[in-house]
Amino acid sequence: MTGALLPDAFSDLEPYAAKWCLPTERQRFAERMSSSMDEMQAFYDACFPRAEAAIAYCEKFPLDDLPEDAERLLQLLYSLVMVSFPVEAWRQPHIPDSGAAYLDLLIEPRP
């Protein structure tokens, strides 16, 4: 497939890749906060059943030498972790009772 962001075996997740393959936590948190619950539920419902296979695919490679499409697949899994809180716990994008508080992640591992 031309222009695909994800490995061939995960082409079913391609519709979510452009939105959710994000390299930093700051980007993933911002995307979650600006997304609707319908968008996040759809992504979660599509990705969660495929997550174990995606982890198994990514863990075949050395973490510091992931092919680009596998690294994007891993970023998609990070985003799945991010949206799991709105979807599984909060039923809303933002954290209840967190108001104007923020917590910036200044240093994080790559990938």
Next chain:
Amino acid sequence: MSPVTKPAEGSWTARYPELGTEPMSYEDSISPEFYELEREAIFKRSWLNVGRLEQLPRKGSYFTKELAVASTSVVIVRGTDGEIRAFHNICRHRGNKLVWTDFPREESSGSCRQFVCKYHGWKYELDGACSFVQQEDEFFDLDKADYGLVPVHCDVWNGFIFVHLGEPSQSLTEFLGPMITALDGYPFDQQTERFSYRAVVGSNWKLFMDAFQEFYHAPILHAKQSPVAARPEVQAMGYEALHYEIDGPHRLVTSPGGKGWLMPPEALKPMETLTRSGLFGPWDAPDLGVDPLPGTNPGNAKHWGLDSFQVWPNFVILIWERGWYLTYHYWPTSYNTHVFEGNLYFVPPKNARERLAQEMAAVTFKEYGLQDANTLEATQIMLESRVVTTFPLNDQEILCRHLHKVAAEWVADYGRERAGATR
């Protein structure tokens, strides 16, 4: 019956009778005058942790630390001789901040052979010696040897770098005392995968310390983190720590919990089951090669989950049974604001599965932390109303009682010394 055996004295608080059991005042958290005293009495008279050795990997590596509480900035550097030194971050010529990038109030880090002032180009060796003065012959009887950087006392314990802004009356290890230094040999140096969080919080620094030194709040404030089916049970169980300990100005709580791999799936979020991770960290602990882990679980609790070492005045080391740790720092910026820093440290992951488990732990940490931080502002606002001035603390809040008592004692000691000096 409670699964935890209270001390023979009847309660944890009674074990330390000097703490008393009276309702407590929080005037120390809403008074600008008390804060001004804390700056001198506490923060200029304590060893303060400013970072870890891993932040200075090579000769010439440096980082700066803004210490608004002491109205200064310090630069910490690994010299060409490998020694770690700290200096006030000020050029001796006209007082410009020496090390900064783009924004004068922001911290910076990097690597260099010498420090060069952006203003007039004065240069300093990494040991602080002034090595170059622009147009030196224009000055009057200037001897560069008199213009080295102003040193700050600096020492390292178990990879943690501390500074002391005054004249220390105790060495760092004396200051830390036996309960903290029992951690000598704990493999902090293996846990180098770091997530570093920062926030400005609208509360007194001690109120956030209080929030993380009692877990009595956890089943209530964080109730919605549990699946709906599990919430009534979580709240009915309440919270009871396994062990409390006080050593000088420092304190410790040992807590159970977090054994997700033993819990039924309906008590877990699906993402926890998938990633085998959560608030208490990845379920599959790394082999740290040290058993038992030095200094941990000093109460020999059977269901040890974590130890939270509260290092006076503003530093916390929280060690998890699952082989990772985190630190908290609370840097006051005024009587009702502070900068909170949270750092999570893991063994570097061997593959994507381990990395994802760490991501789950880090994201969960933030979800909880944001609830805690926001609640503090609500507390600060109403404490400042002074409508109510004393507050009852229960036995699970013993460490809050201790923190405020120590703060009061240090401020009182300082006041007495100052009064003595002026007599």
